[in-house]
Structures are given as C-alpha cells and as structure tokens.
Amino acid sequence: MNKVITINLNGVAYQLEEGGYDALRAYLDNAARRLEGNPDKDEIITDIEQSIADKFRALLGAYKTVVNAKEVAGVITEMGPVEGDAAKDTPGQSAAGTKSAASASEAGEAGGVRRLFRIYPEGAMLSGVCNGLGAYFGIDPTLFRIGFVLLGCLWGVGILAYVLMVILVPQAKTSAEKAAASGAAATAQEFIKRARDGYYEGMKSWHDRHARRAWKRKFKRDMRGWKYGFRQQMQEQSQQWQQNWAQQAPPVFGPVFIAPLLSILLFLLVVLMLWAIYSIITAHAVFGLVLPATMPMWVGILLMVIAYQLVAWPIKAVRYSCYYPRAHFVYGGPWGGLFGSLIGLFFLAFGIWSLDRHVPEFHEWLAQLPALLHRFADTVQGWFSRPA
Amino acid sequence: MSLEEKFTAIRKGLLEFLVLKIISANQVYAADILKELNATEFATQEGTLYPLLSKMRREQLVDYEWKESEAGPPRKYYELTAKGREALRETADYWQKISGTVKTLGQK
Known part of the structure; x- marks a missing residue:
C-alpha cells in the first residue's frame, strides 16, 4: 500500500504514487533549472x-487510476x-537527443534505482566496464581505468577482475537500463546530500525550542550511528583482509623447472635494460627510437628502469609462486635472496664469457670498456656541471 | 570510438534540418515529429525536441496553431513560415553540396 499524491498537469488531475511524485518533481525542477534564462x-x-x-x-484505464512509481x-x-x-549548448556536452549515457545520468538525477551496467x-x-563503474559511482571513469591498469601492472589482479567484470556485468542495452546505470543511489555524495537535506528540514522549525532540541539530538544520534557503522565495517573488513593476507599461501604454478627458466628470462631482461641505457647514453636513442632532444638523458634512463620493472614484475610474481611452495627452504628465508643472486651472477659471468669467446665485436667492445667507462663518468659529471 | 559516438555532433547539427524537413511535409505536432525521427538513426526525446522547437519558433522558422484533438486537450500543430521554407531550401542546398563532396572526394 502506497500513499498517492494528486497532481495537476495542465488542468487535468493525475494520481501518482509518492515515489513517482518525487521523481517527477525532481525531473521538472531540473528541467526548469536547465531552461533558466530561456x-x-x-x-x-x-x-x-x-x-x-x-x-x-x-497508461491509465477504467480500473487503473494511479500511476505507480x-x-x-x-x-x-x-x-x-x-x-x-x-544556441548556448556546447557541442558534445550533451549528445543531441540520442539516447546516450548523458541522458542516462540526467534521468538518473530524477530518481530510480541504480544498477551496475557496462555502458x-x-x-x-x-x-x-570502467565507464559503467564511473556512472555508478558518479566519478570520472578515467580514475577507474588508471586503477585497473595499476592493479594489472602490479599484481595482475586488475586484469583478472576486469575480464570477470566484462563477463559478469551486463551491458546496458535499453535506455531504461542506461538510466539505471547511473540512477540515484547511496553514494557518498547522495549520503552527504541527504544528511544536509535533513539538516535544513530541521532548520525550518528552529523557532520552536523543543522541536529544535529534539531534532538536534536526533541528527547527532543519526550521525553517530552512521559514523559508528561505517567505522565498524571498515575495521571488520581490514581484519578480514589481514587474515586473508597472512593465511594465503601463493598458488602453485607450473612445473618446477619453470623457475630457473624465468630466472634466465629475467636476466636477459636486465641485459636488455642495460643495453638500452647504454644506447641512450651513447646515441640518445633506444630500439631505433630517438628521444626528443628536449628530454634529459636521466629521464630516458629512468624510463628504461621503470619499463624493466613493469615487465619484470609479473615474471617475478610467477617465479615466486612457482618455487615458493616447493622450495622455500632454498629461496625463502634470509638466504633466499642470496641464492637468487648467485644464480644471477653465474648467468652473468657465463654470458660475458661466452660472448667474449664467440662474438668478436663483443670482445673488441670489452677491450674498449675502460675508455667507455671514463667517457661515461665524464658525461655523468657533465649533467651536474652548469653550462657556462 | 564507435561510429555512433563519432557522429554525435553531426547528428545533433542535422537535427534542425530534419525537423524542418518533417514539418515542411505537412502540419504535425511534436509527437508526430518524434515518431518519424525515432524510426531513424536520429532518435530523439522530448527533452531535446521541445527546446529545439521553441528556439526555431523564436527564430521565426516555424509557427504553430492550436487544434482540437479527439482525445485530450488541444495540441500545437507546427508549420513552416516563409523564413523557415527559405532556411530549409538553403540548408538542403548546402547539404547537397556536402554530401556531393563526401561522395566524390578521393575518387579517381
């Protein structure tokens, strides 16, 4: 059973459910605001x-006299x-009449239940996915994109979550669904707005001392309640996460011989990075890509290191999950790093030795290395000395 | 970027032209215009059409007269003014030129 409100639209009375009345009121108010100055x-x-x-x-008939929400x-x-x-509308600000995400957010302002859709x-x-998340939370979707990319780079979680969302989150097909994708819901903004609305509601009876006191008490109590509930929820969740973190053993991944292979791969990546830095210093170019003349050399080197980290991170993660459950007595613990470094050094020595033996150019380059190092040191000094 | 999205601005720009065309055919009221548009790529909603119609009336391209309807209150039926017909002709010529350019450009 719902309360019904009678409205007058151009001289004809219509009966609406209360929720519907609020939505219509909001829509018309919003329309009036938009048309201000017209x-x-x-x-x-x-x-x-x-x-x-x-x-x-x-919608109405002889036996249906009320329009529901x-x-x-x-x-x-x-x-x-x-x-x-x-005339004043800038193009692109709102897509002209085409039933677009813009119209969805507008209709959403007028009320309705918000649902998560892909837009x-x-x-x-x-x-x-990010577009839908942005509409749902009323935030710029770019933030979600950056978040997913970061999560993807760091732990690969982002990619997994993204793929899952592509599969699980339905696409908004009808304009009603698009409207629901950003309909009013309990977002932080809405929360603040409602609290504020309640506040102003109370201000109206300010002259009445008792009503004022009662309202003040109620408002404070409500605020405390929200704050407490929120805090408690956060605490519970963080405890849960900490527990998960502690208990979760890395998953076993692949046969055991993959670990050394990955180590070799990582080693090759390091060599590649060093070579790239070397070519930046000597030729101001890398992989045939000339750096912009205005870009200082150290920025290029930093970029190479970052690129290496980004590529190496997932490989390291896989390697970790590969050996940890089986051989943590070797890799884990205080000596684990040492073991890994020894393997790395071995590969480095072996690599240099075999290159020196089989590639004459490399042999020559090695012979020039001391001179090159001197030049490099001069260059580094040059970065810090000011131009006269 | 989808085609639909790329052409948002173009569809928006063409809307007035199309409304002129629809009104030029015969006297229509707003719901008729929407019905015709919604059968095409130029699907439009009341929230867009009404402000557009009022702007066109301000620019004296269209005018309306009230007509009784068999169901419900009287409706506004729109028709083109002389200025509106002139605008339609100019726009149509210009559109002809543009679509001709689109067709011929790059052809050998």
Whole structure:
C-alpha cells in the first residue's frame, strides 16, 4: 500500500504514487533549472508537462487510476533530459537527443534505482566496464581505468577482475537500463546530500525550542550511528583482509623447472635494460627510437628502469609462486635472496664469457670498456656541471 | 570510438534540418515529429525536441496553431513560415553540396 499524491498537469488531475511524485518533481525542477534564462521557459515546461500527461493517460484505464512509481520513472526516461538553450549548448556536452549515457545520468538525477551496467559504446574505451563503474559511482571513469591498469601492472589482479567484470556485468542495452546505470543511489555524495537535506528540514522549525532540541539530538544520534557503522565495517573488513593476507599461501604454478627458466628470462631482461641505457647514453636513442632532444638523458634512463620493472614484475610474481611452495627452504628465508643472486651472477659471468669467446665485436667492445667507462663518468659529471 | 559516438555532433547539427524537413511535409505536432525521427538513426526525446522547437519558433522558422484533438486537450500543430521554407531550401542546398563532396572526394 502506497500513499498517492494528486497532481495537476495542465488542468487535468493525475494520481501518482509518492515515489513517482518525487521523481517527477525532481525531473521538472531540473528541467526548469536547465531552461533558466530561456525566454520560452514557461512554454517549454508546459509542453513537457502536456507530453508527460499524454503518456500518463495512455497508461491509465477504467480500473487503473494511479500511476505507480515505476511507470513514472519509465516516462521520465522516455522523455530524456531537457537540454538548455540549444544556441548556448556546447557541442558534445550533451549528445543531441540520442539516447546516450548523458541522458542516462540526467534521468538518473530524477530518481530510480541504480544498477551496475557496462555502458558501451558511449564513452567506452574497451568494453565499457570502467565507464559503467564511473556512472555508478558518479566519478570520472578515467580514475577507474588508471586503477585497473595499476592493479594489472602490479599484481595482475586488475586484469583478472576486469575480464570477470566484462563477463559478469551486463551491458546496458535499453535506455531504461542506461538510466539505471547511473540512477540515484547511496553514494557518498547522495549520503552527504541527504544528511544536509535533513539538516535544513530541521532548520525550518528552529523557532520552536523543543522541536529544535529534539531534532538536534536526533541528527547527532543519526550521525553517530552512521559514523559508528561505517567505522565498524571498515575495521571488520581490514581484519578480514589481514587474515586473508597472512593465511594465503601463493598458488602453485607450473612445473618446477619453470623457475630457473624465468630466472634466465629475467636476466636477459636486465641485459636488455642495460643495453638500452647504454644506447641512450651513447646515441640518445633506444630500439631505433630517438628521444626528443628536449628530454634529459636521466629521464630516458629512468624510463628504461621503470619499463624493466613493469615487465619484470609479473615474471617475478610467477617465479615466486612457482618455487615458493616447493622450495622455500632454498629461496625463502634470509638466504633466499642470496641464492637468487648467485644464480644471477653465474648467468652473468657465463654470458660475458661466452660472448667474449664467440662474438668478436663483443670482445673488441670489452677491450674498449675502460675508455667507455671514463667517457661515461665524464658525461655523468657533465649533467651536474652548469653550462657556462 | 564507435561510429555512433563519432557522429554525435553531426547528428545533433542535422537535427534542425530534419525537423524542418518533417514539418515542411505537412502540419504535425511534436509527437508526430518524434515518431518519424525515432524510426531513424536520429532518435530523439522530448527533452531535446521541445527546446529545439521553441528556439526555431523564436527564430521565426516555424509557427504553430492550436487544434482540437479527439482525445485530450488541444495540441500545437507546427508549420513552416516563409523564413523557415527559405532556411530549409538553403540548408538542403548546402547539404547537397556536402554530401556531393563526401561522395566524390578521393575518387579517381
């Protein structure tokens, strides 16, 4: 059973459920705000009200006299956001009438239940996951993209989570679903707004001392309640995470001989990085790519090191999960690092020895190495000495 | 970037032209215009159309008259003014030129 509110649209009365009334009120208020300064504002609003009335009339019949909240939300979505003066509207700010994500966010302002959807293709880069998340939380989707990339680089979690979301999160197909993708929900903003609304509600009875006191008490109590609940939730979650972290043994990955192979791969990567740095210093170019003349050399070197870390990270992670469960007595513990370094040194020595033996160019280069090192030292000194 | 998204601005820019075309065919009211548009790539909602129509009326391209309808209150039926017909002709010519360019450019 729901309360019904009677409204007057251009001289005809319609009965709406309370939730529907709120949504419609919000939609029309928003429309009026958008049309501020438009000389035909009142007329457009009247037209829009008339059009809404037509849609309501189509929904009602002899035995159905009340428009329910869901139907109101549907009508609002159909109407789409009211655009400001077309002349003042910057292109791209809101897609012209096409049922796009922009219209979804507008309709969402007018109320409705928010659901997580992938929004594709409007504004999506890959599959619309981040776009949908952005709409859902009312945040710039770029932040989610950066987050996923970072998580992907660091632990590979991001990639897994992203793929899962592509599969599990449905794509918003109808405009109603697009509206629901960013409909009003308990986001932080909404939370603050509601709290504030409640605050101003209380201000209205400010002159009445008892009402004021009662309201103040209630407001403080509510705020305490929210704060406490939030804090408790955070504490529980962080404990849970810490437990998981402590208990979780790395998963066993692949046969045991993969670990040394990965070590060799890592070693080759180090060599590649060193070679890249060397070529940056000598030729100011790397992999045939000339660095911009304005870019200082140390930035290039830093970029190489970062690139190496980004590539090496997942390999290291795999190697770790590969040997840890089986041979942590060798790799783990205080001596683990030493063992790994010894293997690395061995490969380095072996590599240099075999190159020196089999590649004459390398032999020559090795003979020049002391001179090169001197030049390199001069260059480094040059970075710090100011130009006269 | 999808085609639909790439052409958002173009669709937006063409909307007035298309509304002029639809109104030029015969007297229509807003819901008729929407029905015709929604059958195409130029699907539009009331929230966009009404402000556009009022802008076009301010620029004296269209005018309306109230007509009784068999169901419900009287409706606004839109028609082109002389200035509107002129604008439509100019726009159509310009569009002809643009689409001609699109067709012929790059052909040997």
